[in-house]
Amino acid sequence: MQSPAQIQQTILRTLWEQDINQRPVLMRILIYLGRMIWGIARKFLDGDFNMRAMSLVYTTLLSIVPLAAISFSVLRGFGIHNQLEPALLEFLAPLGDRRIEIVSQIVAFVENLRLGVLSTLGMVMLIYTIIAMTHKVESAFNVIWHVSKPRSLARRFADYLSVILVGPVIVFSGVSLSRTVLHSSLVQWLASVEPFGTLLYGVSLLVPYLLICGGFAFLYGFVPNTRVKFSAAILGGVFSGLLWSAASVIFANLVANSSNYSAIYAGFAGAVLFMVWIYIGWLIILVGGQV
Template sequence: MFVRMPGPDALKRLAMDVSRRFLDDGCTNHAAALTYTTLFAIVPMLTVTYSMLSAIPSFQGTGERIQEFVFAYFMPSAGEAVSNWLSEFSRQARNLTVLGMAFLLVTALMMLRTIDVAINRIFRATARRRPVTSFLLYWAILTLGPLLLGLGFVTTSYITTMKMLADAYAMIGAERWFLRVLPFLLSTAAFTLLYMAVPNRRVRLKYAVIGGLVTAFLFEVAKGGFTLFLSMSPTYEFIYGAFAAVPIFLVWVYLSWLLVLLGAVIVHSLACVQPVGNGLSLPPGLAILAILSVFVQRFAKGKPAGLIHVHAAGWKLGQDTWDACTEWLLKEKLICTTSRGGMMLAQLPSSIETAALLERFPWPLPSRTMLEQVRGDQWPPWFARLLERLSEVQREQAAILSGDLEMLFRGEASESDGQKS
């Protein structure tokens, strides 16, 4: 399932791509917006979690344990004070009227919507979910998320209290190791699920797992560094006194969202820079024709096409190239989106004139040098014929424009001399 370990050059290229995308996608602004939204949504989210878990007798008291776990693992200092405040706020929120609970629910949905928009922008997901689909996704997160967390905690507690396993753990000293590794595994699974479910496009599992692992590891590093910084520089406590937990909490929430968005950028960059196939990379003017060939083949079967089908056909195209080409094809109404979010050819192949299509391309046709670089036996017959025809066009163009600049401007110079005389 996992990719081969890349070399130093590939890692350097990936790091540069991640840093560029992180800045270009405005991740710092998205993290600030998510921090602001978190202030309003965290109490509603806790209230929904408590309500869902308290409805099941087996999960009684699990909500408090989940909150303690989250703040102990993700909040490095001042977490106890903030946790107590939020617990008190959520207990008061459970006494609200129906209208008040509806407002809290809308606030929680707004936070999920903000996360959805930020991550889909990172993944260049141009097609938007239908409102009903988005609502069902958010509702599933709000309802199934707490239940799955509660189930995980109950299962873990049951396993660790079994006498046979407890004796085995004590014998090999694995209980402490298990309790240390479990939070890391749970956070990795949560980040992986986030990067798989939220983007409105197909994300390969191996990339999502890598992104989840990296994000969970960065959380561990950031937590240790943040705790060390606070212990060595107690400025917040000196200035704010008893309220020092509030700015510390805000800074940590902002840093946490930065790491979550960085993980999303890593997942998307892995899909973009991951080489596919054995041939050379294609320039956009040829890549879009390769994509169209896959759309035509899938159209004949009455099925949509995706990047996975382009890869299956042997074309070495990254996510960025696919995004740019399909965005233009959608704009020109050559392809269309299906009701399930896929894409299909929107016109009969026989109704699309090749020469007119090439003139509409936003990318120039490849030069003779580029054509020589991509020439080879690995291409399908139609592509080899296309390369030959494009080479003929380049030769005819070179013949028509043959000569030097003196010959090119000679007529204009003679005409100017005639006008002066």
């Protein structure tokens, strides 16, 4: 009987010490899946994913309000700032009714935070918090992609700030445009005619998942300080998007069917679940990067 070390060596030889290009298509797919599962399992066993996800949770808690404040100010300039609260509610949908209180507090704080009256030091600290979060995300991605050299400070500031300022406008404008198109009179008329009605219904269900997958794919393609293949970014985005959707349903059911959190943590139950969901989200993002 082989020892665990011998079994590990056998698996490694099977997965890596062969030219998959000379194998049949089905065998290539199986070997690739085996490599992916082995890499993810190794990261979990080493504790690398858990450590980085917990670190990113802490950073996210510090930067979520500054990030929302800047996004809100930019969106207000384009007249689409009202989309921020629905987006946060959708992101925290697995928390159930507890998300309403959390989002209300975030939005209330953001609305009361006037960037125009902040001192220079306050604005610098606001931007620094966001840049620090994005730098930590880049560091985690660089480790996954085996990149040793991070972006320079000047490039980091320019790249991250451009994404922070332009990204929300593109995302929320796209969401607003898709809603406008789906509720237009022409689309409503087409919806009453088959098979267009069924097709449009399917498209309306598919759009949120496409946006999620596209967002993840953008992260995998942009954040690492290296050139990422388009196909690799898309594959990671689709994998993470599907995993995110499945985790949302599972976590929502767990929250709905568990009363222990409320009994143990009382008024802090919502905050605890919020942190747990952020942790799960970062785990999914890191796992998708490993794909």
